[in-house]
Amino acid sequence: MTGPLTINRMPRAFDPSLGEDAREMVPDIQAELGELIAGAAGSSPYLKSLVEREKDWLPKALNSPDQALAEVMAAARGLPPDQLKPGLRQAKRRMALLTALADLAGAWPLEKVTGALTDFGALAADVAAKTEIAALIRRGKLPGMGPDDVDSAAGMIILAMGKMGAHELNYSSDIDLIVLFDETRFDPDDFYDARQGMVRATRNFCSTLSEKTADGYVFRTDLRLRPDPAVTPVCMAAEAAERYYESLGRTWERAAYIKARACAGDITAGQGFLDALRPFVWRRHLDFAAIQDAHDMRLRIRENKGTGGALTIPGHDMKLGQGGIREIEFFTQTRQLIAGGRDPDLRVRGTVPGLAALAEKGWVPQDVTDKLADHYRAHREVEHRIQMVHDAQTHKVPQSPDGIERIACLMGIDSAELTADLTRRLTEVNELTEGFFAPGSSTPAPTQEAQFDQSVLARWMTYPALRSQRGARIFERLKPELLSRLAKTAQPEEALRALDGFLLGLPAGVQLFSLFEANPHLIDLLVDIVGTSHALAAHLSRNAVVFDAVIGGSFFNDWPGQAVLQAELSDALSEEGDYETQLDFARRWCKEWHFRIGVHHLRGLIDGAEAGQQYAELASAVIAAILPRVADQFAQKHGPAPGRGAAVLGMGSLGAGRINSQSDLDMIVIYDPLDQDMSDGPRPLATRTYYARFTQALITALSVPMSQGRLYEVDMRLRPSGNQGPVATSWASFTSYQQNDAWVWEHLALTRARVVAGEEKLAKDIETFREDFLGQQKDIGKVLGEVAEMRARLAAAKIPAGIWDAKNGPGRMMDIELVAETGALLSGVAQRDVHAGLDGAVAAGLLDVAQAQTLKDCYDLCWSVQCAARLLSGKVIEADKIGEGGAAFLCRATGFEQVDQLQAALQESYGSAADIIGWVIKEGKDGAQ
Numbered sequence: 001m002t003g004p005l006t007i008n009r010m011p012r013a014f015d016p017s018l019g020e021d022a023r024e025m026v027p028d029i030q031a032e033l034g035e036l037i038a039g040a041a042g043s044s045p046y047l048k049s050l051v052e053r054e055k056d057w058l059p060k061a062l063n064s065p066d067q068a069l070a071e072v073m074a075a076a077r078g079l080p081p082d083q084l085k086p087g088l089r090q091a092k093r094r095m096a097l098l099t100a101l102a103d104l105a106g107a108w109p110l111e112k113v114t115g116a117l118t119d120f121g122a123l124a125a126d127v128a129a130k131t132e133i134a135a136l137i138r139r140g141k142l143p144g145m146g147p148d149d150v151d152s153a154a155g156m157i158i159l160a161m162g163k164m165g166a167h168e169l170n171y172s173s174d175i176d177l178i179v180l181f182d183e184t185r186f187d188p189d190d191f192y193d194a195r196q197g198m199v200r201a202t203r204n205f206c207s208t209l210s211e212k213t214a215d216g217y218v219f220r221t222d223l224r225l226r227p228d229p230a231v232t233p234v235c236m237a238a239e240a241a242e243r244y245y246e247s248l249g250r251t252w253e254r255a256a257y258i259k260a261r262a263c264a265g266d267i268t269a270g271q272g273f274l275d276a277l278r279p280f281v282w283r284r285h286l287d288f289a290a291i292q293d294a295h296d297m298r299l300r301i302r303e304n305k306g307t308g309g310a311l312t313i314p315g316h317d318m319k320l321g322q323g324g325i326r327e328i329e330f331f332t333q334t335r336q337l338i339a340g341g342r343d344p345d346l347r348v349r350g351t352v353p354g355l356a357a358l359a360e361k362g363w364v365p366q367d368v369t370d371k372l373a374d375h376y377r378a379h380r381e382v383e384h385r386i387q388m389v390h391d392a393q394t395h396k397v398p399q400s401p402d403g404i405e406r407i408a409c410l411m412g413i414d415s416a417e418l419t420a421d422l423t424r425r426l427t428e429v430n431e432l433t434e435g436f437f438a439p440g441s442s443t444p445a446p447t448q449e450a451q452f453d454q455s456v457l458a459r460w461m462t463y464p465a466l467r468s469q470r471g472a473r474i475f476e477r478l479k480p481e482l483l484s485r486l487a488k489t490a491q492p493e494e495a496l497r498a499l500d501g502f503l504l505g506l507p508a509g510v511q512l513f514s515l516f517e518a519n520p521h522l523i524d525l526l527v528d529i530v531g532t533s534h535a536l537a538a539h540l541s542r543n544a545v546v547f548d549a550v551i552g553g554s555f556f557n558d559w560p561g562q563a564v565l566q567a568e569l570s571d572a573l574s575e576e577g578d579y580e581t582q583l584d585f586a587r588r589w590c591k592e593w594h595f596r597i598g599v600h601h602l603r604g605l606i607d608g609a610e611a612g613q614q615y616a617e618l619a620s621a622v623i624a625a626i627l628p629r630v631a632d633q634f635a636q637k638h639g640p641a642p643g644r645g646a647a648v649l650g651m652g653s654l655g656a657g658r659i660n661s662q663s664d665l666d667m668i669v670i671y672d673p674l675d676q677d678m679s680d681g682p683r684p685l686a687t688r689t690y691y692a693r694f695t696q697a698l699i700t701a702l703s704v705p706m707s708q709g710r711l712y713e714v715d716m717r718l719r720p721s722g723n724q725g726p727v728a729t730s731w732a733s734f735t736s737y738q739q740n741d742a743w744v745w746e747h748l749a750l751t752r753a754r755v756v757a758g759e760e761k762l763a764k765d766i767e768t769f770r771e772d773f774l775g776q777q778k779d780i781g782k783v784l785g786e787v788a789e790m791r792a793r794l795a796a797a798k799i800p801a802g803i804w805d806a807k808n809g810p811g812r813m814m815d816i817e818l819v820a821e822t823g824a825l826l827s828g829v830a831q832r833d834v835h836a837g838l839d840g841a842v843a844a845g846l847l848d849v850a851q852a853q854t855l856k857d858c859y860d861l862c863w864s865v866q867c868a869a870r871l872l873s874g875k876v877i878e879a880d881k882i883g884e885g886g887a888a889f890l891c892r893a894t895g896f897e898q899v900d901q902l903q904a905a906l907q908e909s910y911g912s913a914a915d916i917i918g919w920v921i922k923e924g925k926d927g928a929q
Contacts (some may be wrong), residue, residue: 002639003064004062004063004064004065005033005036005062005063005065005101005102005105005107006105006107006693007032007033007035007036007105007106007107007587008105008106008107009104009105009106009412010032010035010036010039010105010412011036011040011043011104011409011410011411011412012039012043012408012409012412012413013039013041013042013043013409014036023896033062033101036101036105036532037051037058037101038103039409039410040100040104040410042409043389043406043407043409043410044388044390044410044539045389045390046388046389046390046391047097047100047388050093050096050097050100051097051476054093054094054097057094058097061094061097061098062098062101065098065102065107065108068094068098068115069095069098069490071100072091072094072095072120073083073091073119073120073123074125075087075091076088076091076120076124076127077123077127079127080415081131081134081135084127084128084131084206084208085211085213086213086215088124088127088128088209088218089206089213089215089216089217089218090215091120091124091184091218092120092124092216092218092219093215093216095116095117095120096171096391097192098116099113099116099117099171100171100388102177103171103381103384103492104410108252108314110380110381111167111352111378113171113384114163114167114168114169114380115167115169117169117170117171117173118160118163118164118167118168118169118417119167119745121160121164121169121219121263121917122160122164122263122264123173123217124209124222125158125160125175125177125205125209125219125263125264126153126158126263126264126265128205128209128218129153129156129158129201129202129264129265130150130151130265131205131208132200132201132204132205132208133145133149133150133154133156133201134147134150136154136197136201136408137149137150138202141193141196141197141200141595142154142186142193142194142197142198143186143187143190143193143194144186144187144190145185145572145721149185152265152268152269153264153265154181154198154266154267155179155181155182155183155184155185155186155187155265155266156179156180156181156182156198156201156202156235156265156266156271157176157179157181157182157238157262157265157266157269157270157273158177158179158262158263158264158265158270159177159178159179159180159260159261159263159270159273159274160175160176160177160259160260160261160262160263160264161176161177161178161225161256161257161259161260162176162225162256162259162260163176164176164177164261164263165259165260165261165263165349166259166261166349166350166351166530167349167350168350168351168380168899169385170380170383170384170387170393171383171387171388172387172388172391173219173220173387173393174219174220174221174222174393175209175220175221175222176222176224176225177206177221177222177223177225178223178225178226178241178260179198179202179223179226179234179235179265180235180236180237180238180241180270181193181194181195181198181235181236181237181238181272182238182266182269183237183238183239184708189238189280195233195235195236195237198233198235198564199233199235200534201235202223202234202235202557203234206221206223206234209221214441215784216570225253225256226241226759227240227244227245227248228244228248230437238269238273241273242273242277244616245277245280246280249280250293251293251297251337252293252297254280254281254337255330255333255334255337257274257277257280257281258281258333258336258337258349258354259349260274260341260349261274261349262274280345281337281340282337282340282341283337283341284341284342284545285457285590288668297330299470303771311323311423311426311427311430312597313397313404313419313422313423314397314398314399314400314404315396315397315398315399316396316397316422316426316788317395317396318379318382318383318386318395318397319383319395320395321426322426322430323425323426323427323428323429323430323433324379324382324395324426324429324603325376325379325383325395327429327430327433328351328372328376328379328429328433330433330437330438331372331432331433331437332351332355332358332372333354334353334436334437335354335358335363335364336348336354336357336358338363339358339361341364341552342548343361344575344792345357345361346358346361346363351376352373352376352377355369355372355373355376356369356373362550368432371428371432372429372432375425375428375429378421378425378427379429381411382396382397382411382418385407385410385411386407388410389403389406389407389410397422401415404418404419408620413825416766417515417836434716451483451487452483452486452487452492452493452496453493453496456496456497456500459500460475460500460503463503463504463506464506464507464508464509465503465506465507465509465512465513466503466509468508468509468510470510471508471509471510471513474509474510474514474517475509475513476514478513478516478517478567481523482499482516482523482527485523485524485527486499486527489527489531489885491531491884491885494531494884494885494927495527495530495531495885497699498530498531498534498537498627499526499527499530501530501534501537501538502526502530502537502538502540502541503541503613504541505538505541505542506541506544507542511544511545512544512547513552515547517546519551522547522550522551525550525599526540528602528603528885529599529602530852531885532602532872532885532886532888532889533598533602533871533873533886533889534873534886535661535662535870535871535872535873536595536598536599536602538870539591539595539598540595542594542709543591543709545588545591546591546592546594546595548592549592549593549595549596549870550599555596555599556600556605559606559610559614559617562617562618562620562621565593565617565618565621566620566621566624567627569586569589569621569622569625570624570628572585572589573585573586573625573626573629579629579633580706582629583626583629583701583706584706584707584708585708586622586625586626586711587706587708587709587711588708588729590618590622590711591708593618594615594618594661595662597611597614597615597618598611598661599872600614601867601868601871601893602871602889603872604892604893607862607864607893608863608866608867608868608893609658609860609863609864610622611660611661611867611871612653612658612659612660612863612867613657613658615658615659615660615661615663615883616653616654616656616657616658616659617657619654619663619665619712619756620650620756620757621647621660622711622712623650623665623667623702623756623757624756625696626702626711627757627758628686629701630694630697630698630701631645631694633697634693634694634697634748635681636681636682637681637682637683637684638681638682638683638684638685638690638693639679639681639684640679640680640681640685641671641679641691641694642673642674642676642678642679642680642690642760643671643672643673643674643675643676643687644672644674644675644759644761645671645672645727645758645759645762646669646670646671646672646691646694646695646758646759646762647670647671647755647757647758647759647762647766647792648667648669648698648755648756648758648765649667649668649669649670649754649755649756649759649766650665650666650667650753650754650756651666651667651668651718651749651752651753652666652718652749652752653666654666654667654754654756655750655752655753655754655756655832656752656754656832656834657754657832657833658831658833660866660867660870660871661867661870661871662875663870663872664712664713664714664715665702665712665714665715666715666716666717666718667714667715667716667718667719667756668692668716668719668720668729668734668753668764669694669695669698669716669727669728669729670728670729670730670731670734670758670766671691671728671729671730672731672732672759672761672762672765673687673691673730678690686891688726688728688730691716691728691730692726692727692728693726694728695716695727696727699714699727702714705707708752715795716743718746718749718841720733720737720738720742720746721742725755731762731766734766735769738750738769738773739773743897744782744783744786744787744790744825745785745786745790747773747783747825748779748787748818748821748822748825749821749826750770750773750774751821751825751832751837752821752826752832753832754767754832755767762900770830771830773829774824774825774828774829774830776828778825778826780844782828783822783825783826784822784907784921787818787822787921788921788922790818791815791818791917791921793823794814794818795809795810798814800812801876802876802905803903803906803907804865804869804876804877804906805876806861806862806863806865806866806869806906807862807866809910810910810913810914810917810918811858811909811910811911811912811913811914811915811917812862812910812913813859813862813863813866815913815914815917816834816838816855816858816859816862816913816917817834817859817918818917819838819841819846819847819855819920819921820834820836820837820838820839820840820841820859821837821918822833822837822841822846822896823837823839823840823841823842823843823844823846823847824836824837824840826841826844826846827838827840827841827843827844828840829843834856834859835856835859838852838855838856838859839852841920847916847920849922851916852911854912854916855908855913855916855917858909858910858912858913859863859913861894861905861906861909862906862909863892864893864894864895865890865893865906866903867893868889868890868893868894869890871889872886872889872890873886877890887899890902
């Protein structure tokens with residue numbers, strides 16, 4: 001606002017005679033403002049004293065509050081050292097008076113009041129600190145520092161914590177600060193002298209702010225939020241603080257850093273420190289264990305501060321008491337800690353903005369957010385009125401009726417209305433937050449232990465996930481609900497054994513058990529998985545954090561497609577500066593999407609064909625997003641890729657766009673160096689060596705085990721000359737080899753090849769060459785002769801492991817794929833899928849339409865069994881060992897009522913397909929001859 005202060009509401013005067021005195025102090029103020037000042041002074045001895053001391057300045061300030069605010073800040077910024085203490089105290093008086101009157105008048109919203117106080121607090125700390133730093137530099141007490149270093153406070157970092165950090169400073173508040181210094185600004189030999197100087201500067205500037213003089217004080221400062229304050233100096237090296245948080249940091253410190261902000265001193269170094277601390281504050285996984293930590297903290301506060309018990313308004317602590325400000329802050333910050341590691345949009349400092357972000361992302365219902373935000377604002381208003389009375393750092397409603405009436409007068413209401421409103425608000429806040437922090441306080445599910453094998457239940461406490469006291473304690477609360485869900489399954493004992501295997505494989509349990517306790521609906525999904533898919537359950541036990549993806553709200557949405565996935569992963573990787581962190585993030589991200597496909601398939605939301613396509617699109621997106629990161633990392637050592645770079649050619653099932661949950665990735669790397677013989681970098685390499693090592697780096701990035709496991713196994717054996725050839729192939733060598741030296745089986749493989757990542761122009765050239773080559777006339781007799789030999793070799797080497805091995809053997813997947821590839825090669829079909837290849841076999845005269853349709857149906861059935869089997873067990877299934885849940889899924893995935901019906905259909909399918917394929921190859925060879 002730029003004009004005079006306008007009155008939206010006005011406090012009632014507690015003592016009318018004091019109000020008359022106030023009017024006399026400011027005779028030039030218009031009548032409305034006179035009433036405002038009279039009401040404020042009549043209810044607050046502190047405000048009365050401020051009015052008395054600033055009566056000459058006040059009329060002008062109220063005529064243009066924004067300008068007055070700016071002038072106060074500018075005057076404080078320009079104070080000379082010898083006027084610093086009185087000058088800052090005068091500025092604080094004026095700031096306090098102006099914000100109080102604007103607040104009481106309703107002219108400024110809460111955010112502007114707290115923001116003005118916070119900005120002044122940061123300015124005061126900055127001015128006071130730099131004055132001390134300048135004095136130390138003049139006296140030579142900061143080695144290596146000169147006058148030019150004063151503007152950056154010689155590397156002193158002042159972090160605003162709590163309400164100061166969030167721009168929510170109270171009317172009469174301490175300012176919570178953590179003071180560090182950037183030790184890299186100093187020679188290592190000067191470290192101790194530098195630290196001694198920084199400690200002295202910190203003590204002196206805090207004294208400048210907090211010491212009470214005849215002019216009052218500026219801000220009480222609190223430095224106790226620093227690491228281990230009982231034994232550490234008031235200013236410590238940033239590196240030492242970072243090491244502390246990495247090794248010893250606790251949940252309450254993580255919560256504190258949500259609001260942390262570099263507010264004074266060396267802002268750049270301060271932001272750098274906060275950036276380095278981001279992994280400590282914001283965990284990669286959904287951190288539901290933070291709920292218990294926050295709840296324990298609440299209980300300790302209630303015990304230490306005596307704020308438990310029944311709700312009574314006289315003497316109630318608006319900050320720490322039941323239903324108070326801290327409850328809303330804890331609720332908000334804990335939710336932010338849970339999900340902020342996955343979603344940067346939740347990393348906001350303010351309480352009300354934090355609630356809004358949580359509601360927008362679906363973590364808190366909108367109506368709950370609206371209520372808590374409204375109560376928070378109202379609580380803060382009451383808190384400010386309490387502190388305005390005597391400028392006291394208190395949050396407690398007065399005990400006496402007169403005291404309560406005084407607060408009510410400052411709010412323009414009577415004490416009965418204030419008491420009723422506070423009771424309603426505090427009660428509702430408690431109801432909205434208590435269930436979140438203490439879900440175990442509700443009636444537990446009835447125990448089902450008697451229904452289960454006691455020997456199984458007894459050994460659970462010996463498993464790694466339950467060896468910690470905390471994990472065991474959470475699991476004991478969770479167990480009744482877990483057993484209740486197991487008891488409702490079709491085969492409870494079978495489900496129990498499956499769950500037992502899952503628990504045995506868990507390396508740790510606190511986070512997962514906390515997640516289940518906070519989200520009981522996930523137990524149904526767990527029971528469904530462990531009772532159906534041993535492979536998926538085993539994957540879960542090793543990668544339990546993939547459950548995080550289920551909580552986000554979009555887990556059961558439609559498949560977004562490869563382009564969206566690739567963009568999402570690429571954007572996320574670009575935010576990570578460290579190469580290994582990028583690779584680990586990609587692993588976690590990929591596992592979550594991989595898990596999503598498996599769950600969708602398991603629950604019948606997609607069929608085997610859709611699952612195969614989605615697995616392939618996911619793999620393609622990962623390769624395309626990882627390749628530029630590998631290229632950038634490699635280029636740092638050896639320079640940019642010579643020529644126009646490389647492309648990754650997906651072969652086999654990857655190229656055809658259909659893989660299963662356990663598939664390796666068949667790939668070829670093709671590069672085009674143009675006329676360049678060497679790379680241009682710190683350690684240049686010959687072109688061939690460059691791309692060979694680059695390809696090895698790509699394979700490593702995809703397949704090496706890291707903290708989050710591996711992405712994929714990679715198979716490069718389909719490259720020209722197989723394992724005997726170079727790991728990367730030049731564009732010229734690739735085309736020459738295909739045209740002159742490749743075997744028929746390599747031409748067949750080319751029918752399924754697809755560029756999945758790399759240089760765009762090279763990718764187009766590869767596809768153009770592939771289509772042109774496939775369109776050339778082929779010697780049908782030679783092709784079919786070699787196909788017959790190849791089929792015989794495959795039959796000898798790949799003996800089927802039984803009726804459920806849908807991949808290997810006559811009339812099964814690889815056999816049908818061989819015919820489809822042959823049809824594509826002989827007819828010049830560019831499409832890569834099996835159905836298109838079989839249509840090509842019809843066009844080439846190898847099959848009639850009915851035969852092609854039979855093979856298509858056989859292949860689709862084989863794929864459904866294969867994809868389901870890999871999800872169930874990770875290998876060829878044994879029908880008598882997959883359990884009732886597995887059998888039901890297998891039938892559902894293939895469209896049969898009973899397993900024996902499916903088995904009979906498979907046997908018939910294999911025979912029909914084998915007869916057709918054998919006849920086709922024999923007749924084709926004979927016809928060609």
